[in-house]
Amino acid sequence: MGDWLRYLTTERRGSAHTIEAYGRDLRQFLAFLAEHLGALPDLAALAQLGPRDFRAYQARRRTGGQGASSAARGLSSLRGFFRYLDRKGLVHNATALATRAPKRPHGVPRPLTQAAALNTIEEAGALADEAWIAARDEAVLTLLYGCGLRIAEALSLRRAAAPLRDMLRIVGKGNKERVVPVLPQVAARIEAYLRLCPHALPKDGPLFIGEKGGPLSPRVVQRNLERLRGALGLPDDATPHALRHSFATHLLGAGGDLRTIQELLGHASLTTTQRYTEVDTARLLAAYEDAHPRARRGE
Numbered sequence: 001m002g003d004w005l006r007y008l009t010t011e012r013r014g015s016a017h018t019i020e021a022y023g024r025d026l027r028q029f030l031a032f033l034a035e036h037l038g039a040l041p042d043l044a045a046l047a048q049l050g051p052r053d054f055r056a057y058q059a060r061r062r063t064g065g066q067g068a069s070s071a072a073r074g075l076s077s078l079r080g081f082f083r084y085l086d087r088k089g090l091v092h093n094a095t096a097l098a099t100r101a102p103k104r105p106h107g108v109p110r111p112l113t114q115a116a117a118l119n120t121i122e123e124a125g126a127l128a129d130e131a132w133i134a135a136r137d138e139a140v141l142t143l144l145y146g147c148g149l150r151i152a153e154a155l156s157l158r159r160a161a162a163p164l165r166d167m168l169r170i171v172g173k174g175n176k177e178r179v180v181p182v183l184p185q186v187a188a189r190i191e192a193y194l195r196l197c198p199h200a201l202p203k204d205g206p207l208f209i210g211e212k213g214g215p216l217s218p219r220v221v222q223r224n225l226e227r228l229r230g231a232l233g234l235p236d237d238a239t240p241h242a243l244r245h246s247f248a249t250h251l252l253g254a255g256g257d258l259r260t261i262q263e264l265l266g267h268a269s270l271t272t273t274q275r276y277t278e279v280d281t282a283r284l285l286a287a288y289e290d291a292h293p294r295a296r297r298g299e
Contacts, residue, residue, distance in 0.1 A: 001026055004084045017152070025077035032057050046082075047091045054099050075099055110237045111246035117145050120228055120238070127227055132196035133211065137224055139189040140208055140216070144240055146186040148247035148264050151218050151240045160203040162190050172266040180264055248276045 005023050033049075034040045036056060041049075061071055078096060085091035112120065121141045125134030143154045153170050161168065164187040167179050194201070199213045208216040221240050229238050248261050262273040 001030075001081075004081055007084060008080075021073065022077040022080065025074040026081055028061075028074070029057060029078055032060055043085070043091050046085070046096075047093050049093055049095060051095050054095060110235070110242060111249040112234070112238055112242055114246075114250055116232070116234060116238070117243060117246045117250075119232060120225075120234070120243075121145060123228060123232060124224060127224055127231075130211075132193065132198060135189070135193040135196045136208060136216070137221075139193040140221055141240070141243060142186050142189040144243040145247055146183045147180045148244050148251075149180070150244060151221055155206065155208055155216055155218060155221075157207040158203065159201040159205050159207050161207055162194060163187060164190055170266065174268075176266060176268075178263060178266045245276075248273070252276050 001023070004026075005019055008019055008022060030040065033045075033053075036053065037045060039045075058071065058075075061074065079099065082091065082093055082096035086093075086097065111117075121138055124137040124141050128134035128137055140154055143149055144151065147168065147170075149170065150172065153172055156171065164182045166182055168182050170178050170180055172178060190207070193208075197209070199209055201207070201209065206215040210216045210220060218240075225238060225240055228234065229236065244265070248265055251261055251264075252258070258270060258273050258277070261276065262270050265273060267273045
C-alpha cells in the first residue's frame with residue numbers, strides 16, 4: 001500500500017487530502033477482507049477476489065451509513081490500487097478493474113441569494129475579537145464569493161500573490177491551473193487584511209494565517225460560517241462552498257455563458273457546470289409563482 005500511495009504523491013501529484021482519503025479507503029477495504037476471508041489477504045488472494053466479494057464490501061459500506069459520493073470515491077480508490085498492481089505485474093483482477101460505483105444521486109447546488117451572500121461577508125468580521133482577524137475573515141469570504149474559489153484554493157494562496165492584480169492564477173483540483181479575474185473589492189479586502197496583520201508573512205508562506213501565525217485551517221472558516229448561520233438566520237447549507245455556488249449562479253443569472261463559468265470554476269466537464277442552469281430555472285419558476293396573477297390564483 002505504501003508504494004501505491006508514494007506513486008500517487010510523486011508521479012500523479014495527488015494532493016495531501018486526496019492521498020489521505022485514498023489511503024483510508026484502502027485500509028478499510030483490507031480490514032473488511034481480513035474479516036471476510038478470515039485472514040489479511042496476500043497478492044494471490046487479491047487476484048482471486050470475485051464479484052461476490054466486491055458486492056459484499058459495498059453492502060457492508062452501505063449498512064455502515066456511507067453516502068453515494070463516499071462510495072463512489074471509495075471504489076475509485078480501489079480501481080486505482082488494482083490498476084497499479086496490474087501495471088506492476090503483481091495482481092490481475094478483471095473484476096476489480098470493472099467494478100463501478102452505484103450511480104450518485106443528482107444534486108443541485110444551493111447558493112445564497114445575492115443579499116445573503118453580501119450580508120454574510122459584511123458580518124463575518126463581527127465575530128472576531130481582533131481587527132486583523134475580522135479583516136482576514138472578511139477577505140477570505142470575499143475571495144470565495146468574488147472569484148468562485150474552493151476553500152482549499154483560497155487557503156493555498158501564497159503571500160507573494162498579493163497585492164492581487166486584475167487576474168489571479170489558481171491551482172485547483174488535480175493540480176489544474178486556471179486564471180480568474182479579480183474584482184477591485186476582492187483586492188481591497190485582502191490589502192486591508194495585510195495592513196492589519198501583526199505577523200510577518202514571508203513571500204513563500206501562506207497568504208492567510210491563523211491567530212498564532214500558522215496556516216489558516218479550513219475548519220476555522222467553516223466554523224465561522226456555522227456561527228454566522230445562527231446569527232443571520234441562514235440555512236444549514238450556507239457553507240463556504242455555498243459562496244462558490246453563489247458566484248456561479250449569480251453570474252449565470254446576470255447573463256454569463258456556461259463555457260465561461262466552466263472555465264472560471266475549473267470544472268473539467270461542462271455537465272458539472274450545467275447544474276447551475278437548474279438552479280436558475282428553479283429561481284425563475286419561484287419568481288413566476290410569486291408574481292404571476294394566474295399562479296397566485298392557482299389557475
